Amino acid sequence: QLVESGGGLVQAGGxxxxxxxxxxxxxxxxxxxxxxxxxxxxxELVAAITYNGGKTSYADSVKGRFTISRDNPKxxxxxxxxxxKPEDTAVYSCAADKVPLRSTPPTxxxxxxxGTQVTVSS
Numbered sequence: 001q002l003v004e005s006g007g008g009l010v011q012a013g014g015x016x017x018x019x020x021x022x023x024x025x026x027x028x029x030x031x032x033x034x035x036x037x038x039x040x041x042x043x044e045l046v047a048a049i050t051y052n053g054g055k056t057s058y059a060d061s062v063k064g065r066f067t068i069s070r071d072n073p074k075x076x077x078x079x080x081x082x083x084x085k086p087e088d089t090a091v092y093s094c095a096a097d098k099v100p101l102r103s104t105p106p107t108x109x110x111x112x113x114x115g116t117q118v119t120v121s122s
Contacts, residue, residue: 002094007116010084014120018079020094020113028052028072031097031106034079036090036118044090047079048105051097057105062088084120091115 006018020032033048046059047068056068067080077094093115097106 002096002111002113004092004094004113004116007092007118009119009121012084012086012120012122014084015080015082016084016118018081018092018094018116018118020077020079022075022077022096025096025111027070027075027077029100031102031104032068032070032077033095033097033106033109034066034068034077034092035095036088036092037115038087038090041090045107046092048107049077050103050105051101055103055105081118084118086120086122088118089120090118092118 001023003021031050034046035043037043046062049056049068053070065083070077094113095109096111098108098110
């Protein structure tokens with residue numbers, strides 16, 4: 001089970017940190033990702049991280065502003081979002097890789113959380 005938290009309403013230029021708590025599986029063997037979906041738009045993979053945190057990847061739209069990290073002993077993955085823009089408004093969800101121990105940031109996911117709303121006002 002994946003449960004997101006930390007969403008909310010923030011002004012443009014502000015920051016939020018999202019958390020994804022994982023239960024029911026051993027987090028430290030799975031890569032993880034953060035997705036977002038805005039109304040009327042396709043779901044977008046914004047950040048991904050390998051099972052050991054050694055490699056990360058980001059969408060161009062968030063590169064330099066968002067940081068994905070993980071704390072395996074706490075079974076939690078984070079998304080630090082800085083310099084937020086109104087176009088970052090979306091439901092953000094975390095997801096787990098389909099296969100364990102992948103050496104590159106995952107692009108194929110098998111488990112999803114329900115999501116948390118992030119709204120950035122101008």
